Amino acid sequence: MNPDVIVIGGGPGGYVAAIRAAQLGMRAAVVEREPQLGGTCLRVGCIPSKALLESSHKLEMARHELATHGVNVMGVSFDLAAMMKRKADVVSTLAKGIEALLGKNKVTRHRGTGRLAGPGRVEVTADDGTKTVLEAPRIVLAVGSRPVALPGVEFDGRLVGTSTEALAFDTVPGHLVVIGGGYIGLELGSVWRRLGAQVTVLEYADRILTGIDADIASEALGLFRKQGLEIRLGVKVKSARAAGAGCVVECEGLEPIRCDRVLAATGRRPATDDLGLDTVGLATDQRGWIPVDGHFRTAAAGVWAIGDCIPGPMLAHKAEEDGVACIDALAGRWSHVDYDLVPAVVFTHPEIAAVGKTEEQLVAAGVSYKKGVFPFRANGRARTINDTTGKVKVLADAATDRVLGIHVIGPAAGDLIGEAAAAMSFGATSEDIARVCHAHPTLPEALKEAALAVSGQAIHA
Secondary structure (H helix, E strand, O other), X not given: OOOOEEEEOOOHHHHHXXXXXXXXXXXXXXXEXXXXXXXXXXXXXXXHHHHHHHHHXXXXXXXXXXXXXXXXXXXXXXXHHHHHHHHHHHHHHHHHHHHHHHHHOOOEEEEOEEEEOOOOEEEEEOOOOOEEEEEOOEXXXXXXXXXXXXXXXOOOOOOEEOXXXXXXXXXXXXXXXXXXXXXXXXXXXXXXXXXOOEEEEXXXXXXOOOOOOHHHHHHHHHHHHHHOOXXXXXXXXXXXXXXXXXXXXXXXXXXXXXXXXXXXXXXXXEOOOOOOHHHHOOOOOOOOOOOOOOOOEOOOOOEEEOHHHOOOOOOHHHHHHHHHHHHXXXXXXXXXXXXXHOOEEEOOOOEEEEEXXXXXXXXXXXXXXXXXXXXXXXXXXXXXXXXXXXXXXEEEEOOOOEEEEEEEEEOOHHHHHHHHHHHHHOOOEHHHHHOOOOOOOOOOHHHHHHHHHOOOOXXXX
């Protein structure tokens, strides 16, 4: 029996969409070419990078922080192979969990590369070249994204590569050059710096973390440099290539940089090539995105699209929200995703997290706002865990007090931003947050105090 909906792509958006369809009584099928479900995020992205970030941070703590707690550790060393095995085990466990969820919800999984083959048809090509055609009245495109390749950067899959290769180095490089000062470059640069590599980050812009509040990014830049990352701003990379046992990176106006490995972390683009869009009369925009309306419908009847292959933040949690909203919409239910309130997190140490507008965006839009800032050094819980770097910043409308943006750099910022996103989703004012009783001693008290600071009433600062 043919499915009611076919989802091409088994990543965060795709498998969530299929499960949601099954929950609403539809026969759902997922087409995914990789052996493991979960997409880039689970296999070679969010999850493995966070596993290595956690392992390397524990090493850093053992070497430099535990003594302040009265814990004396002698002869600290690490086993890179064991770290990599733990990372792989985490990925494997979660991937098996997704398989179990599909089975539990009676979602059919088809292994192979899926592409449109005309209205209501999906062609699936298996690894051995065998082709199968599936039919369904509804097709959801959830094909994700892939790394952007800069002109002149010659990938060889070993010495010059993307985050995929940098997540699986079998030895610690003596000198790693990271092209790009965004989330991926700084996270993986931090991992290998902690493990002993000399790390040089080359960023074309005059700042790191474009898109993050400039004040927060500036503070992060200083902290990362103190940690040992060499970060060069305003650098245009002309080429990067393997040269013998190492690599050479050439930059405009600078001497060539010789290093052991190169990580190109210069963004991602939609993976919409060779998807058969022409067979249903679809085309992408200049950036490779598939245009959709407010309910994720494409211009082709019976075809929807979600996640990284449509406009919006290229984040796993955004794709998941797209997946649920898209299926709700095609089932005739109410659906909506507020892209202005998609939180973002950088899992360096300290962590950086944000939701809503930055100060620069508010200034550019001519919005009058008030600001409340509270440092973690004045937070009791931060003191007890010896992690007092950073602050919380709350931006609120000057006239209505409605919160417009919240930005955090400091301990557990990625967890704190959840409360911020929830409050903003309900239209909270800074006073609303300030009047919520927060447990003591906890890190979220810093958010309460920053909200109090909007009106100049912070208690502990």
